[in-house]
Amino acid sequence: MPQIPTGIESALQENGCLQENVLIVLPCDRNVEGGYAESYLLLDREHLFIATSDQVVRHKTFKGFMNPFGRKKSLKLPPGATNSKWTFEKVSIEMIESISIVNLVASGLVVLKSTEERAIAAFTNGHMAQAVKLTELFNKLKKNEDIDPLEFREDQEHSSCPKCGMIYPEEGRKICPKCMKKHAVFARLLSYAGKYKLSITFIILFMFLNSATGLVIPYLQGTVLFDQALGEKGNFAGKIGLVILLIVIFRTLSMVFGVIFGVINAKMAANVAFDLKSSVFEAMQRLSLSFFQKKQTGQLMTRVNNDSAELQYFFVDGIPYFIVNFMNIIGITGILLYLDWKLTLICYLPLPFVLLLMRVSFPKLWRLSWRKHRGVSRMNAVISDSVTGTRVVKAFGKEKLEIKRFDKANRSFSGAEQSFNKTGSTIFPILTILTQIGGIIIWAFGGWKVMQGDFTFGKIMTFINYIYLLYGPVQFMNNIVNWWSYCMSAAQRIFEIQDAVPEVAEKPGAIHLEKVKGEIKVNHITFGYEPNKSILKGVTMTAKPGQMIGVVGHSGAGKSTLVNLISRLYDVNAGEIQIDGVGVKELTTRTLRDNIGIVSQEVYVFMGTIAENIAYANPECTVDDIVQAAKIANAHDFIEKLPDGYDTIVGTGGHNLSGGEKQRISIARAVLHNPRILILDEATASLDTETELQIQEALETLIRGRTTIAIAHRLSTLRNADYLIVMDAGKVVESGTHDELMAKDGMYKDLVRKHDEALQLKGVG
Amino acid sequence: MTVDNGIQTVQEEKAEEQTDMADATKIVYLTTQNCKFSNTDGNMLAVQVEEQEHPVVYVHCSFPHTNRRNYLSIRTIDNKEIGIIKSLDDFPPDIIALLEKHLELRYFAPEISKVIGIKEEYGYSFWDTETTAGSCRFTVHSGRTNVRLVTEKKLLITDVDGNRFLIQDIEQLSDKEYRMVEMCM
Incomplete structure (x- = not known):
């Protein structure tokens, strides 16, 4: 049951709106005058209630922030809203002709139509999906259809983090970035390294040895060298040669251990990154087409590449150096405290200043480097823009303008680079000096102590050497928190792809049909990629086995969407599609892929030989099959003409095929696939008339004996269709045979007329 | 596909197509003389252009970021253009206020x-x-x-x-x- 806003229940009740009867609540958070408001639309089986507060909302919190009015699932009014004056309006559903949502820029307007149209409320973009639900529900009520209350249930309990109350920043991604269990992500990440337990053990061992041997050196170089060997005291009195030898040995050992750990680590890190990348790529292949269309391709590439690179650094540079540096800090501090705790405390005096300076100056440096980075990207964009568009630039004679454009970008980049370098070359020397102050203090204080005879010179040298060893690790640790959270976000994004559930998933126990007859029934389907933007509205059509159905209409009429739904690249929102009397949602994905072939306008040839491309659907086929398929597709002759024949490498970086040649290869691919149902989606739209005729011939051979759904702009390609459906704005407006439609004098006839005229203009007709 | 390709018909149709094209490229400019805007009781924008009444129309900016006051396209919900207002300032203050209100409704973005x-x-x-x-x-x-x-x-x-x-x-x-x-x- 949807929650009605607390605080106004009683007032709603007085107006006849009972909590238990309410089917849906739509918060409308905008007023029509240009500000935020507090109003609600509530729908029960008989009435629409409009509750409006006169209070102007001055604090608005969108997704990604704490729900300011508590963590509860219920809709709570903002403080003060309960005291404001509310007006309630009750409209009987019988009196309403329709409720529609008008898409404004970044918001929606609810328009109610009774005697005339009336704007009753407005809401910001985040409530669009809920608003669409309200209109759907209203339409069902109006038609007296059955209502599944679950279908319209608000998803409120899932809209904000149960722990901290943050409204999830991304709809459908139930992850609260604040409460994301970083240690859980980290543990999962480590599980990738689990396979390499032995390597890890060795890495840690050698790192430890590397640190330990490294830490001996300053002691040898200080106390042992100066106080014992040169000072003629203790175990090493006078044995300068031995001490030097020891220094060399420890340095070499430290280096060798370092090299060994580096080598093992590099190998393991590359393996881990490999595992991550391949598991993400595998996971991506499993997902539905809609996932790829929601996330831009570039973003996906970034995820696979950058995020796994990020994690690789995490393994190579992160964890090991964290351990090494941590051990070093502890080790050095321990040794220093052991040597002289008072001097140690004095040495650590400049440390807070160093950290402070880093805290203050690094963000600035980071900002400047960001500015520089933006400058580079802008400059590169200008370069690539004008190189790609050279023909246009030349044709319009706009070289000077391009130079100017580049000059502007170049100048701003140069400025950004200068300020970055200036700041960098100021901050780093200051940091070095500050760091060295530690050493100077030791010299000063220690020197004084030496003169008093309290300290030995060697001890001072030891201290100084250790202090210099300390600053590197401290600097590393300073940045570790940011970097850790950055890495965990990258890991989280990668795991998200792995965990994503394909939207179009095969049902458990789905039916597998080896060979379908090819009967297609599309029953009253509705579909849209986004809420309130339906592409198909109540489309119905039937194709008998072996029939060819032509689908015509203007671009944007929903033709391609229809065929995408038949092959179940997406799932319909309402209605059903059946193949051989079985709903496509009940069929296995293999049944669909094996029995449906698509030849579309966008032809894609993969990297590889022509033969491999033709055999894409069935790599096991014989050479004979490939040649046969090419022959049927009218591709054989042009392939034979190529110097490398069927072995010609095509695709990125390979031989360039023309549009018609690519299309024939894709037809050959479909021939070899041998599906029962063939979808031709504007297969010849991008080709010139002559090539089209050649392809047409190939297609006709291909179509024989299959159920074919052909979409075409050019009506001449559909002359053999058994039946035609004409689509406009997502609806089937006419259907019948060519003759029937021509007799109707409707949209089809109009399209044919325009088509023929266009051919005449081209001088083809 | 059999279509009547008689020369005469084609010529007639061509002539018709040309006027169609001319209409399509011709922009209807809305001025104080040829149109009358009003706010409906339901808070919607209505316009009467010459004799034709459009009960519900929406105002679209052609240049929403660079020029909010010029080239306003008045369109129906089906995205059909009724006409273009070249400059908002040519209209009397009450109409300017009305159109601004509807612009604000469509392009609401807090500054x-x-x-x-x-x-x-x-x-x-x-x-x-x-x-x-x-x-x-x-x-x-x-x-x-x-x-x-x-x-x-x-x-x-x-x-x-x-x-x-x-x-x-x-x-x-x-x-x-x-x-x-x-x-x-």
């Missing part, structure tokens, strides 16, 4: 007057701002084109839901504000 804080974390930037519509807190995806300059000075910010916010002139921001905003651009 940020003060940036209180921007926190960048976990691939999002969390904005805390004062705007012309009160204080607003919203979240923006990092690393995409969600914070971009639409003119030399005007910055458009689109949050995770697609809600829009504007900074009219980034040069008017204080140094501190600019530093925060810059990191998201």
